[in-house]
Amino acid sequence: MGASDEELMLAYAGGDAGAFEALYAKHKGGLFRFVLRSVKTRGEADEIFQDVWMRAIEARERYRPQAKFATWLYTIAHHRLIDHWRARGLAVASLDDDERPVEEPAAAPDVEPERIAVASQMLERLAAAIAALPLAQREAFLLHQESGLGIAEIARATGTNEEAAKSRLRYAMNKLREAIGDD
Amino acid sequence: MTDGDDKLARRYRELAREEPGAALDAAILAASRRPARRASFASRWAAPVSIAAVLVLAFGLTLEMRQEEPGVETSVPAPRREAPPPVQRAEPAEKPKPLARERLAPAEPQPKTAPQAFPAQSAGALKAPAAAREEKVPVEAPREETRAPAADLQRAPAAAPPPASPPAAGAARIAPESLNPAPAARAKSLAAPAAQSPVDAELERIAGLRAQGRDAEADAALEQFRRDHPGYTIPDAMWDRVKPR
Numbered sequence: 241m242g243a244s245d246e247e248l249m250l251a252y253a254g255g256d257a258g259a260f261e262a263l264y265a266k267h268k269g270g271l272f273r274f275v276l277r278s279v280k281t282r283g284e285a286d287e288i289f290q291d292v293w294m295r296a297i298e299a300r301e302r303y304r305p306q307a308k309f310a311t312w313l314y315t316i317a318h319h320r321l322i323d324h325w326r327a328r329g330l331a332v333a334s335l336d337d338d339e340r341p342v343e344e345p346a347a348a349p350d351v352e353p354e355r356i357a358v359a360s361q362m363l364e365r366l367a368a369a370i371a372a373l374p375l376a377q378r379e380a381f382l383l384h385q386e387s388g389l390g391i392a393e394i395a396r397a398t399g400t401n402e403e404a405a406k407s408r409l410r411y412a413m414n415k416l417r418e419a420i421g422d423d
Numbered sequence: 424m425t426d427g428d429d430k431l432a433r434r435y436r437e438l439a440r441e442e443p444g445a446a447l448d449a450a451i452l453a454a455s456r457r458p459a460r461r462a463s464f465a466s467r468w469a470a471p472v473s474i475a476a477v478l479v480l481a482f483g484l485t486l487e488m489r490q491e492e493p494g495v496e497t498s499v500p501a502p503r504r505e506a507p508p509p510v511q512r513a514e515p516a517e518k519p520k521p522l523a524r525e526r527l528a529p530a531e532p533q534p535k536t537a538p539q540a541f542p543a544q545s546a547g548a549l550k551a552p553a554a555a556r557e558e559k560v561p562v563e564a565p566r567e568e569t570r571a572p573a574a575d576l577q578r579a580p581a582a583a584p585p586p587a588s589p590p591a592a593g594a595a596r597i598a599p600e601s602l603n604p605a606p607a608a609r610a611k612s613l614a615a616p617a618a619q620s621p622v623d624a625e626l627e628r629i630a631g632l633r634a635q636g637r638d639a640e641a642d643a644a645l646e647q648f649r650r651d652h653p654g655y656t657i658p659d660a661m662w663d664r665v666k667p668r
Contacts, residue, residue, distance in 0.1 A: 252455070257455060261452060264451065269442050272441060272442060276441055286444070293454075293455075297454055299653050312654075319654065323657075326659075327667065363438045385432060413428060416431055416435075417427050417430075420431070
């Protein structure tokens with residue numbers, strides 16, 4: 241059994257560049273998709289994704305394994321995304337607003353044209369439904385799917401309580417199941 | 424996890440195949456191999472110096488407030504004992520009231536001029552109200568008077584009318600007050616930085632830069648703040664003040 245993420249990060253802080261490469265290889269896909277589905281364009285996703293890793297790199301000496309590495313990494317991503325949303329006039333307070341069309345379904349095809357083009361109709365509907373979720377619900381769903389975080393860790397990463405995290409995830413999954421006809 | 428959840432997760436996996444580009448991978452891995460950036464002298468010492476300053480201010484403020492609290496702390500009577508009663512004034516005993524007013528009325532604006540007072544002057548200033556007190560208060564009970572001036576006022580209502588009581592009660596504290604005027608205002612100004620954490624102070628500094636229109640410096644400072652505190656959520660109100668324009 242290999243070293244845990246936390247051990248790898250500590251090894252990296254101690255000067256082992258290879259440890260970071262292992263961490264990056266493990267988490268880059270999930271983090272990238274988490275960011276990609278939280279913003280509108282791939283350009284924004286690239287910028288935020290790189291910024292999150294840069295912050296993790298710069299914080300290496302201050303890293304303390306008080307939680308799972310993934311929780312720490314996605315907490316950084318969450319904060320970076322909050323900055324991004326705020327800069328675009330989206331109030332963080334309205335993250336839970338279920339009524340507000342945060343990202344209109346019509347915007348979904350613009351998110352990833354090439355991906356949507358090759359996807360099946362059902363997957364198209366799923367992608368559109370994910371894009372249409374309120375920010376907080378979408379974030380909870382993506383954290384659950386992409387990082388494998390549990391309810392408690394999602395709550396910690398997003399700075400909320402477990403009940404709220406659980407509720408957001410449940411709402412999101414119900415909506416998505418409905419969207420792909422699995423209801 | 425329910426069967427529906429599993430199915431949804433499978434569908435999502437079919438959808439989720441995006442990866443960062445090779446150029447992005449290369450840039451991040453290259454950055455990871457660079458040695459850790461050493462904090463500058465200023466940023467290395469900013470936090471300890473801020474904390475030390477806050478502690479010193481808080482300690483000074485506490486001492487100051489203890490000294491100024493009448494009738495509670497044991498340190499209050501001390502200056503009174505050090506200030507010996509002035510030479511017995513041969514004031515005519517038949518006119519105690521006008522004298523007290525004459526002396527105490529000009530004493531009221533004294534705090535305004537006190538900032539310029541030097542210790543020597545304040546020693547002189549100590550004499551006047553002390554003399555006024557001499558006329559009003561029985562000599563045999565000075566300590567009791569400092570502890571409960573209201574009781575003394577009741578005992579000698581004619582000599583110490585209510586409007587004159589604040590300066591009279593403050594006679595023992597004149598020296599510290601004249602050295603450190605306007606304690607309430609100063610306490611307010613000291614309390615504000617004392618309550619601020621280094622993180623808040625840094626955000627305030629950035630907000631200040633932003634308010635002055637020094638956006639480039641504010642952007643750089645905000646970026647640095649983000650690097651130094653990647654896990655810190657800037658409150659909405661503060662974000663409105665520091666966010667990039």
